[in-house]
Amino acid sequence: MAGEGKPRRIGIIGFGHLGRYLTRKVQVEGQLHGLQLAFVWNSNQEKMEGKVQKELQLESLSELAQRRADLVVEVAHPQIAKEYGEEILKHADFMVGSPTAFAEQGVDAKCREAARRHGHTLYVPSGALWGAEDIQKMADRGTLKALKVTMSKHPDSFKLEGYLQELKERRRGERTVLYEGPVRSLCPLAPNNVNTMAAAAVAAHSLGFDRVQCCLVADPSLLDWHVVDIEVSGPVDEASGHQFTVKSTRRNPSTPGAVTGAATYASFWSSVLNCKGHGGKLFLC
Structure with a gap:
């Protein structure tokens, strides 16, 4: 320092x-x-x-x-x-x-x-990544059971590699799920676009890059926003059988072609x- x-x-x-x-x-x-x-x-x-x-x-x-x-x-x-x-x-x-x-x-x-x-x-x-510290606290305590991050943007806001770029261009006029699966496999295909997902995998260290799930969506109707949905699953209460869950949606003002939304x-x-x-x-x- x-x-x-x-x-x-x-x-x-x-x-x-x-x-x-x-x-x-x-x-x-x-x-x-x-x-x-x-x-x-x-x-x-x-x-x-x-x-x-x-x-x-x-x-x-x-x-x-x-x-x-x-x-x-x-x-x-x-x-x-x-x-x-x-x-x-x-x-x-x-x-x-x-x-x-x-x-x-x-x-x-x-x-x-x-x-x-x-x-x-x-x-x-x-x-x-909204709620990053809360996710990390759950990982620290061993109570984080699952985490999924879904990112939806206008197709022009994505800079993709390989088959994801081909898929985006082929389906440009329609809402398309480009990828769904573990964060680790997505990172090299969208290195500039999925840092939020990578940060989630770091915060959720008990799950890591292989067990944090993600979904990447190209949506031509999103002319004004980047949307990030977070789904967190925690422990099941033994008495009631109910599971702790948190769902959040972050709508970040943006324009088509912008990789980073305004609030970020x-x-x-x-x-x-x-x-x-x-x-x-x-x-x-």
Whole structure:
């Protein structure tokens, strides 16, 4: 952590819509929260011109350690955690905005071990996952029996791989269930779209990526919303035989083509403000 009275230096990886939003928040409001921009990196540096001071633009992730960031925030692609996660955790806390990376068990294990070894925190933001802390508490107590996350968006809001992309295009004019099954198998097919589901698998650690179920729906009628339905099942009461259940629906204002809904931007900023160093472990924020 940054020393007392010293600004906490934030590095941002990714300068898409969410990266630009977080960069601007640190630039405008950072001083109020004891934050300072350490660097911004993007695969296409031209996108930062006129928006990020030249001295704050990081040309290569291999030079990351030189910027002495206290927290590195990834909002680019799961490949960042796969290739650089261990190295980042040697020098700073690491907030992984693309937790679909952890569907690969080796990536998950290596990042957790790097956090433990170097005493830095591996953060996973809840993002669009409503009730993430409650799900985690149930997992901690061993009372979480099942979890299903259904995400419905306009077809243009999906960036898919392989047969899912083919299915979406073939059924573009109609509501289509693109996938239903375990979260782990979906992550590599929709790495930019199902981070909410991956965060659910992290929160529901007693079930994990193989037992948390998900459903991905392309719905052309959803012109104004991203919809996330959460279904939680808990223990059965012995006396009554009734099972504890929770169902929630989150309708996030959005437009066709937008990967991230409007309310999720504020959720990410809240997560950044919560990343104050929680020791060498994974922490849901």
